Amino acid sequence: MESLPVISVSRGISIAPIFQFRNTPLVYERRLIENPLVEWERYRQAVQESLNRLEQIYHQAVAEVGTDEAGIFHAHISILQDPDLNDSVKDRIYGEKINAESALYEVSEEYCRMLEEINDEYIRARTTDLRDVRDGVLRILLHVDGHHIKLTSPAIVVARELTPSECLLLDRRLVRGFCTIEGGTTSHTAILSRSLGIPAVVGIPERLLSVPDGMLAILDGYEGKIILKPDQETIQHYQGMQSRRQQIFETALRETHRPALTLDGHVVEVFANIANDNPQDLKEAVQNGAEGVGLLRTEFIYLDCETLPDEEVQFYKYKSVLEAFGNRPVILRTLDIGGDKQLPYLDLPYELNPFLGVRGLRLCLRNLALFKAQIRAALRAASYGNLYLMFPMVTKGAEIQAAKAVIAECRAELEAEGCSIPPRIPIGIMIEIPAAALMARHLAREVDFFSIGTNDLTQYTLAVDRTNSALTDLASGFDPAVLNLIQAVINGAHTQGKKTGICGELGGDPLAIPLLVGMGMDELSMNAGEIPAAKQIIRQISLKDARLVSQQALELETPEEVIALVKSAFPFIENYI
Amino acid sequence: MEMVEQQVFEQIIEVEHEHGLHARPADLFVRCSNQFSASIYLYNLTRNSDKKANAKGILGVLSLGVRKGDLIKIVAEGEDGAQAIEALTDLIRSNFQE
Numbered sequence: 001m002e003s004l005p006v007i008s009v010s011r012g013i014s015i016a017p018i019f020q021f022r023n024t025p026l027v028y029e030r031r032l033i034e035n036p037l038v039e040w041e042r043y044r045q046a047v048q049e050s051l052n053r054l055e056q057i058y059h060q061a062v063a064e065v066g067t068d069e070a071g072i073f074h075a076h077i078s079i080l081q082d083p084d085l086n087d088s089v090k091d092r093i094y095g096e097k098i099n100a101e102s103a104l105y106e107v108s109e110e111y112c113r114m115l116e117e118i119n120d121e122y123i124r125a126r127t128t129d130l131r132d133v134r135d136g137v138l139r140i141l142l143h144v145d146g147h148h149i150k151l152t153s154p155a156i157v158v159a160r161e162l163t164p165s166e167c168l169l170l171d172r173r174l175v176r177g178f179c180t181i182e183g184g185t186t187s188h189t190a191i192l193s194r195s196l197g198i199p200a201v202v203g204i205p206e207r208l209l210s211v212p213d214g215m216l217a218i219l220d221g222y223e224g225k226i227i228l229k230p231d232q233e234t235i236q237h238y239q240g241m242q243s244r245r246q247q248i249f250e251t252a253l254r255e256t257h258r259p260a261l262t263l264d265g266h267v268v269e270v271f272a273n274i275a276n277d278n279p280q281d282l283k284e285a286v287q288n289g290a291e292g293v294g295l296l297r298t299e300f301i302y303l304d305c306e307t308l309p310d311e312e313v314q315f316y317k318y319k320s321v322l323e324a325f326g327n328r329p330v331i332l333r334t335l336d337i338g339g340d341k342q343l344p345y346l347d348l349p350y351e352l353n354p355f356l357g358v359r360g361l362r363l364c365l366r367n368l369a370l371f372k373a374q375i376r377a378a379l380r381a382a383s384y385g386n387l388y389l390m391f392p393m394v395t396k397g398a399e400i401q402a403a404k405a406v407i408a409e410c411r412a413e414l415e416a417e418g419c420s421i422p423p424r425i426p427i428g429i430m431i432e433i434p435a436a437a438l439m440a441r442h443l444a445r446e447v448d449f450f451s452i453g454t455n456d457l458t459q460y461t462l463a464v465d466r467t468n469s470a471l472t473d474l475a476s477g478f479d480p481a482v483l484n485l486i487q488a489v490i491n492g493a494h495t496q497g498k499k500t501g502i503c504g505e506l507g508g509d510p511l512a513i514p515l516l517v518g519m520g521m522d523e524l525s526m527n528a529g530e531i532p533a534a535k536q537i538i539r540q541i542s543l544k545d546a547r548l549v550s551q552q553a554l555e556l557e558t559p560e561e562v563i564a565l566v567k568s569a570f571p572f573i574e575n576y577i
Numbered sequence: 578m579e580m581v582e583q584q585v586f587e588q589i590i591e592v593e594h595e596h597g598l599h600a601r602p603a604d605l606f607v608r609c610s611n612q613f614s615a616s617i618y619l620y621n622l623t624r625n626s627d628k629k630a631n632a633k634g635i636l637g638v639l640s641l642g643v644r645k646g647d648l649i650k651i652v653a654e655g656e657d658g659a660q661a662i663e664a665l666t667d668l669i670r671s672n673f674q675e
Contacts, residue, residue, distance in 0.1 A: 078604060082634035111636050118642035122599050126639060350593065350672040 001231045004205055006179065008224040009190035011577075012199030013242050014176035015235060017214045018228075019155035021162065021170075024144035026135065030102040036094045043089060043100035046140040051080055053136070057165050064168070064196065072129070072164050079126075079133045085111065101141050108134040132163045151175065156219050158208055167192050177219040179204045179226060201226065248575050252532035256289030260538040262517065262546070268538050269523035270531055271329075273503055276300045277317045282324035285528040289535060292329035292386075294451065294525020295503035296321060298374065299336055307345050308370070314377035322385025329386050331451065331501075331525075332378055333430065334403075335370070336360045336392040346370075355465065360393025360430075365402055375410045379421050387425055390451060394429040395436055400446040403427075430503075432456035437485040440492025450493050451525070454504025458482050477506035478559035483515065487554060490520045501525055510576040511566045513537045518550030533576045540572060586658040588666050589622065589650045594673050598643035602673045607635050609668050615655030617665070623647035632665070 033039045054077050061070035079085070085107065092103040112127040149166075151157075151174040159166075161182040178193055178200040193200035199221030211217075211228065218227040218238050227234060260268050271294030272285040285293070301309050301317050322330050337343055338359020346367075351357035364371035378389060391403050404427060411421055428449035431437050437457065440450065454477045459465060461482050464475040476482075486502075493500040501523030506512045508526025513534055516524060526534060549569045553562045567574065594602045610617045610632040617632040621641040630637035632651065643649055649669075653661040 075604075078607065078635045082636045084631045084634040084637050111640070114640050115636070118640070120599075120642055120644070122596075123639050123642060130636070347671055 001234060002228045004208065004226045004228070006201040006224050006226055007203040008199075008201050008221045010178075010193035010198060010200035010221055012177070012197070012219075012221045013238055013245070014156055014199055014219040014221075015230075015238055015242070016154045016156045016176040016217070016219075018211055018217050019151060019157050020209065020211070020213050021149060021157050021159035021166070023139070023149070023166075026138050026142060026144070028099070028101045028138075028142060031099050032097050033093075033099050034097075036097055039093050039100050040090055042141065043093065043104065043137075046100070046137050047080060047086065049140050050133070050137045051077065054080065054165070057168060061164075061168060061192075075126075075129055076133050076136075076165075079130055080137070101138055104134060104137060104141075132165075135163075136165070156217050158204070158211070160209060164192055172196060172198070177201070177221070179208065179219065181206065181209075245575065248536070249532070252536040253288075255539075256532040256535055258535075259291070260535040262538055263540070263542040264544055266517075266543040268517055268521065269501070270535050270538075271295075271331075271501070271503075271523055271525035272528045272531060273297070273525050274321065274528075277320045279320070279324070281528070282321060285531075286324065288528045288531045290325075290328070290528060290531055292331070292523075293321065293325060294331055294501050294507075294523060295390075296330055296332045297336070298333060302335060302337065302343055305345075308343075311373045311377045311380075314374060315380050318378055318381035318387075319384045322381055322387060325385055327386050329388050329426075331388040331390050331428065331503075333390045333392055334361065334374055334378075335364055338363050338393075355459070360432075361391040361399055361403060362393055364391075365399065365406075368406065371406055372410055375407055376414060379407070379410055379414055379425070380419055382422050382425055383420060387422070388428060388449070389425055390428040390430060390449075392430045392453070393432060393456075394443070395433050397443055397446050400427075400429060400443065404446075430456075431489050431500075432460065434461050434485060437489045440489040441495050442492075444493045444496035444498045447498065449499045449501065450489055451501040451503050451523075452486055452489055454482065454486070454502060454506040457485060457504070458506075461485060476559035477504065477509070477512065478515075478562045480554060480556050480558070480562060483519070483550075483562065484554055486516075486521075487519050487550075494520060499523065508534060510534070510537055510573050511563055514541050514546045514566060514570055514573075515550045515553055515562070517541065517543065518546030518548070537570075537573060537576055541570060545569070584654070584656075584658055586653045586662045587650060588662045589648060590666055590669050591646065591648050592643050592669055593645060594669075595645055597645050597647060598638055598641065598649070603635060603638050605668060605673055606665065607633060607638055609664055610661065612664070613653070613655070613657045613661035615653040615658040615661045617654075617658075617661055618652045620650040620652070621647055622650055626650075 054073055058070055058073035061073055088107040089103045092098060092107060093100060108130055112130055115123050115127050151171050154174050154176050156177040156179060157170065157175055158179045161180055162178060175198055177198060180202050181204055190200060199219050201219065201221060201224060216229060218230050260270050269291050271292040272290035273295040274285060274293050275297040301314055318332065338354055338357060358366060378387060394400060414421060426448035428447050428451060430453045431440065431450050432453040436443060458475050458477050462475055462479060464471045490500045499522040502516060502521055503525040507524045508530035510533060517538060524534060549565065553565055556562050592598060596602055598606060619630045619632045619638060619641060620626055621643050624642055624647065630641050632638060651662055651665050
């Protein structure tokens, strides 16, 4: 038995044999060819084949891991379509009468050198993409395409490096883990592994690559360890851990349709965040026990369209979400564009500080035609379910009044057109701005509910741009500064008899749940996959204890102290992380 | 030999986008260029005004290393060259429609 320390990039535990993922090496000679025409045609066909595959992988990736993470394949397609790259290969095949493999290799390396010379990290990193694309074409030319590597039984995959497409093409039902030398937490492969729920580690020692296929190993993606030839005792230890987690997960899933009641009988509503109208995703949210939709991100409709989606398109999308949830509440958040989210077809002026600029409701109130189309679509869809409306990025009561006036105007228009709309549609706002949090008790008079967007509230409170990777360790929702604002929002709402929910990432974080419950949060909204565990955690705590712990947390100074406090007060939560 | 008069259009413009001509702006620029039959070339006057890149290919555009504040020259040759220049400068002026 031997234990190797590695860096975990995707959590989980696997016990399975090692599988060495060795792409047949790309071996070829630089040789002279007789007929450049034939060679060029061979190259062209390989490129076409490669493009077809990339497009297929792109669509698979969009479906499995989402548009953002699939973007890498889009970048690969752009490179493969570059006319200069292909012209240079052609010139070389004709000019030097050499084989396509050598021509492509030499040309691509020249491009890589050229890009590496530019003093810019982003551009230098594109050389990895260019080499991936190049190797894909070479494999097709040499008939040693990596696509033939197939797993026949469950295995932990070991490789020097895996391209995102290799990662995605392996049979997900059989892959028990990825171990590579190269890559980091933010590498494409790490992100894909996390989206797929497969444990992954990087920084493995070189010699792991020469371990024979079939050797039993344990991959511990919690502690960051690979254990080779584990002894019986170690296997049993990990099997125990696996089955405990499995059991915990299965129990949670089995129980998930029951309401989440604390030990002392306090009910907390658990909702799902939804970002599309894909029937499969909606069904999954219901199956995971979502009692409603705490955040319907309507941006998805706009971001997926090439041009501005009209009222009709939106109406059908909202209707399908509302119908999927029946009489459960669906909180539709009106268009939240601006900041890091942009719409190409809206010709919006450049802003120096877009996060502090015209975004969310501010933008809608300045583009009334856009806003009214969305409100009209939502009101028309309202009778197909239980619609709530919510506005993002609100600072002042006057903005809420202006938005409510638009709703009233749309309602009057639609009713005049003979449309029947439910008489009362609850109206709420997101609380993301510290000023709104501090003035919550005043704003509460204008609305029926609040929902706290902790991602933005955290960035605005701590003055940390959440898209700036250099500052990620400064931005924690567990920061007592943020927690105290959350408490102020809940108290403000409760003094007016209004409810408060949360729809940021913090809402689904197992360690945050006792704090939020203790502070009096009425509803937690999270990714559908997090719901079963969240409900189980709520069931194992009492409101009384949660209150005590959250009161202590509000007095602490750092996020680390808060997390340590929760862990020591509720040690069982470790099982859900 | 008959000489065909090729019309050449030029425009010099500053790129104001935060990311220069990288990532999404580069992609949009290349896509826009490909909508025209004219040959379109690009120079980064701020960094190396001798280096010419094909505006229809992502690698060429990236290889100019255009950053926020750089002056670029767009040259289009061909029948729809004028429209190409107009569309590309509009794209840059609109700050890539953001």
